[in-house]
Amino acid sequence: MIKLDNVGKAYKVDNQWVPVLKDVDLEVKQGDFLAIMGPSGSGKSTLLNLIGFIDRNYSGNYFLEGDKVTLKGDVDLSKLRNQRVGFVFQHFNLIETLTIQENVELPLLYNGWNNRQTKDKVTELLEKLGIGDKGSKYPKQLSGGQQQRAAIARAIINKPDFILADEPTGALDSQTSADIMNVFKRLNEEDGVTIILVTHDSSTVDYCNRVVIMQDGILTEEAR
Amino acid sequence: MNPIVFFKGAWNALLKNKKRSFLTMIGIIIGIAAVSTIMSIGRGFEKYVLESLNPDEGELLTVDIQFKSDDPDWMYETNNELFSDMDLQTVRFLPGVHNVERSGINLDFTTLETIIDRKEKQVSITMIEDKGRKILVGRQIDFMDNKKKSRVTVVPLTLIKEQYSSEEAIGKGISLGGQLYTIVGVYESELDESGIFGGFMSDEVEIPLNSYLRYHDQGNTENQISITVERGFLPSKVADKSVLLLEEEGSMKTRGSYEYFDMSALDDGLSKVLKGITLFIASVAGISLFIAGIGVMNMMYISVSERTKEIGIRRALGATQKSIRAQFVLEGVLMTSIGGVLGYLFGLLFSAIATSLLPFSTEIDLLTILISLGVSSAVGLIFSYAPANAASKKEIIEIL
Structure with a gap:
């Protein structure tokens, strides 16, 4: 599904180019639960942003189901972000001024739905994730685990091809982390959702079926 | 994104910041109130002129x-x-x-050409049907002259005094419009020739009406x-x-x-004063709208920088640059339009107060409403475009 071919990226610091990604080749198949591990600053998040159509400045080629993403413009990339990918962040990134219901329905609205159509779908999904009674609450009124569930609901409401999760358990205690990881596991096994997970918590790796290691911009696959 | 959804989003964003939105609106309210006040007073005045020129009773104009x-x-x-x-x-x-x-x-104002002292001159002619004015020497023109269409004339002393004395002039001939008339009387003109206009005033010469019609009005x-x-x-x-x-x-x-x-040009004095006042208030309104616009711009920039994270999240969820820009522009326009509506209502109040001191009244009219709404939303559009554009150009990768 996802194919990165010889992808590289460098930042300019003090007139010097500092490489973050060096000739990365990666292939992700439908149904994969992939963990990207590595120390902080190794380029994990950069790679994730690149896969999520957020970063456009890189060398090499990115193919999504054989389609070259590299040359697409803002409108096409926005559409890809909306329909093909769901993001889950370490600090949840829910919009504070909107209720949980309003946060979760946003991807649907950007996909052309109106407020009346989204209501049932959002409620159903929130129930499935165990926060069905929190729809009218604001993010600050929820616990970390509940907020992350809401964020996951937002990520999967448009039925994306894959979910990108950037240290989704990094701000949660171990019990809640396990809950969240089980949610991902269930999505992967029951609904066949492809998940790419960035983490440096080795306990979360147990849920995954593939692990790659990022070290100083170089990606290596760990055999299992 | 669905337009209604956009609208609802902008409305909610304004409500989240009620106080700030309202304070920013004040400038717009003042500006639009001024605009709608002068517009309704101006239109009230126009109607008043019409009515005073053309009242409901009496003769038609x-x-x-x-x-x-x-x-x-x-x-x-x-x-x-x-x-x-x-x-x-x-x-x-x-x-x-x-x-x-x-x-x-128009027989009341006619001029004929005459030659006095070998110089050509235009004199204004008064037609006499019955009896002419009082004279100094000679006789007045009477109805018999009119009936007989005789070519007789009564001239002012000022016209002939350089050639004859008043007594000498009686019986002398004078050319009027190419016809020879006999002077039968001389009157003393009341106009002082040394006055400012004296030299330019054409002299008034009397002739019988029928003589004029017979000899001149072919x-x-x-x-x-x-x-x-x-x-x-x-x-x-x-x-x-x-x-x-x-x-x-x-x-x-x-x-x-x-x-x-x-005839209505005679009313120019009043309408000129009103035009002057209108121009003055219009420039005040213009300045206050401009400053209000800067206020809107300022608020939108603050709003954009406060909501940088929200912008990033929305972009990650699939918002295009265009829809981010539209979101912020719509917020600005919605705010100024609400200001426009409030301003128009205040304008109604002010013009009602103003017209209680003036001799005419004002009414609600569509043009004023349209202009109030149009101008206020235009201010919102113009001044929130730059901040909205800045918001849309933010790099998502730097936000998240």
């Missing part, structure tokens, strides 16, 4: 349209009708025309029509339209031009 030939000689000689029946019919069917009829040459053509204007119409506007129509379709359109004398 008339306005005269004159034909002026490019070639005056032709006009004197021709026996053609200067206004045909067709012309009268065409004008008759214009809106605001109650009646049209021909009216003759064609006896009627060179003007008189239009009676219906109530509720401005005479000047009706006359304007009639003149335009006649110049396009009139029977004599190739021979000359049509003109009218505008």
Whole structure:
């Protein structure tokens, strides 16, 4: 599904180019639960942003189901972000001024739905994730685990091809982390959702079926 | 994104910041209140002029349209009708025309050429039917002169004093419009020739009416029509339209031009003062709207930088640059439009207060509403575009 071919990226610091990604080749198949591990600053998040159509400045080629993403413009990339990918962040990134219901329905609205159509779908999904009674609450009124569930609901409401999760358990205690990881596991096994997970918590790796290691911009696959 | 969803989002964003939105709105409210106040007062005044020129009771107003030939000689000689029946019919069917009829040459103000001391001079002629004015020496013109169409005249002393004394002048001949008249009387003109206008004032010479008609008014053509204007119409506007129509379709359109004398121009003094005031308030309104616009811009920039994270999240969820820009522009426009509505309501209040001190009243009218709304949303659009554009250009990768 996802194919990165010889992808590289460098930042300019003090007139010097500092490489973050060096000739990365990666292939992700439908149904994969992939963990990207590595120390902080190794380029994990950069790679994730690149896969999520957020970063456009890189060398090499990115193919999504054989389609070259590299040359697409803002409108096409926005559409890809909306329909093909769901993001889950370490600090949840829910919009504070909107209720949980309003946060979760946003991807649907950007996909052309109106407020009346989204209501049932959002409620159903929130129930499935165990926060069905929190729809009218604001993010600050929820616990970390509940907020992350809401964020996951937002990520999967448009039925994306894959979910990108950037240290989704990094701000949660171990019990809640396990809950969240089980949610991902269930999505992967029951609904066949492809998940790419960035983490440096080795306990979360147990849920995954593939692990790659990022070290100083170089990606290596760990055999299992 | 669905337009209603956009609208709802912008509305909610404004409500989240009620106090700030309201404070930013104040400038717009003041500006639009000023605009709508002067507009309704201006329109009230226009209506007042119309009503005072054309009241509900009493006689209808008339306005005269004159034909002026490019070639005056032709006009004197021709026996053609200067206004045909067709012309009268065409004008008759214009809106605001109650009646049209021909009216003759204006006999009250006529001038003839004379030669005094070998110099050519225009003198104004007063036609006498019955009895002329009091004289210094000689006799007055009477009805017998008129009946016999005799070429006799009474002249002012100022006209002849350089040639004759008043007694000498009696019985002397004088040329008026190429005809020889006998001076039968001299009167003392009341005008002081040393006055400012004395030298320019043409002297008034009396002759019998029938003599004039016999010797000078050859064609006896009627060179003007008189239009009676219906109530509720401005005479000047009706006359304007009639003149335009006649110049396009009139029977004599190739021979000359049509003109009218505008009575309502006499009201110019009052309307000039009002125009001055209008211009002054309009510039105040313009400045306050501009400053209000800067306020909107300022608030939008603050809003954008406060919501940087929200912008990033929305972009990650699939918002295009265009929809981010539209979101912020819509917020600005919505805010200023609400300000516009409030401003218009205040304007109604102010003009009601103002007109309680003025001799006319104002009403709610559509044009003022449209302009208030149009101007206020335009201010929102212009001044929130730059911040909205800045918001849309933010790099998502730097935000998240």
